[in-house]
Amino acid sequence: MTSPVRFGILGCAAIARRRVLPAMAADPGIEIAAIASRSPATAADTAARFGGRPVTGYEAVLDDPAVEAVYVPLPLALHAEWVEAALLTGRHVLAEKPLTRDPERTRALLALAERRAVVLRENVMFVHHPQHARVRRLVEEGAVGRLRAFHASFTIPAPAPGDIRYDAALCGGSLWDVGLYPVRAAVHLLGDDLRLVGAHLSTPAGGGVDIGGAALLRRGDGVSAQLTFGMDHAYRGAYELWGSEGRITVDRAFTPPADHSPRIVLDDASGTREIRLPAHDQVAATLADFCASVRRRRAGLPDDADHRELLAQARLLAAVHRAGRAGGDLTRPRRNAP
Structure with missing residues (x-):
């Protein structure tokens, strides 16, 4: 054993x-x-x-x-x-x-x-939930026609006063805490060929960390990704894929409870169709994937992970941070470390 x-x-x-x-x-x-x-x-x-x-x-x-x-x-x-x-x-x-x-x-x-x-x-646990693999298959099968745009949002109510997410010295702020989710979702579903077009970070008048923001990305073939995030908002964690012939919507996309039965909604010319999937524990799945990789290393086998998504996410988050601090202007010189 x-x-x-x-x-x-x-x-x-x-x-x-x-x-x-x-x-x-x-x-x-x-x-x-x-x-x-x-x-x-x-x-x-x-x-x-x-x-x-x-x-x-x-x-x-x-x-x-x-x-x-x-x-x-x-x-x-x-x-x-x-x-x-x-x-x-x-x-x-x-x-x-x-x-x-x-x-x-x-x-x-x-x-x-x-x-x-x-x-x-x-x-990043949500990428281990099978609902996103199902969405990718639907897109590949042409369920929405030619893909045109991706919209994703992850917003949460304001944390309690004193929460470390308000502490700039600890690298707090909404981008690093919740903005990561729509950025990673864009990479996960659209690929790593994404570039930042513009970004905005909202910071209170008195200074401190950002409490919300938005970003616009573009894929090489022109597909756009509009992302919204924040930690002073009503809760929302969802994304949509818009195509030439239909739209796919996924709600509770990022932090579903283990007993949640996912619902993918497909809208096209014939009407609205719901695809129900079994409940899935993405936390347990993430740990299982990690431990399987550890056991591969125990056996002297190479780690078979593909880190392109992680590196693309890191690049885009840094670009959003840089542009947001510059007021969204990507032409301004970079100042200080990210």
């Missing part, structure tokens, strides 16, 4: 406690070996709920010989440092999104993982 993948957890963020750790604890192919926090009480409380040895400080996880893989749900500002530290110790890494804010740093970390013969993944 294959031994479980032994995880060390670097941090007890809400996404870890709410979604990832419950899925890990329920998976017989995963063992939570250690859970770290800067707070001993937080580490102890989280370990009591999900298992593993509570430890204080992230270095202790990387010093633990029982840890084979590391999950990094730390704030974005800390991703590159701790992902690199884990890779250098020979650990496989699943890191929260985005991996970094700098496309070249992302590329360098992927290259380091390859040199160390370990797995590195960014925890």
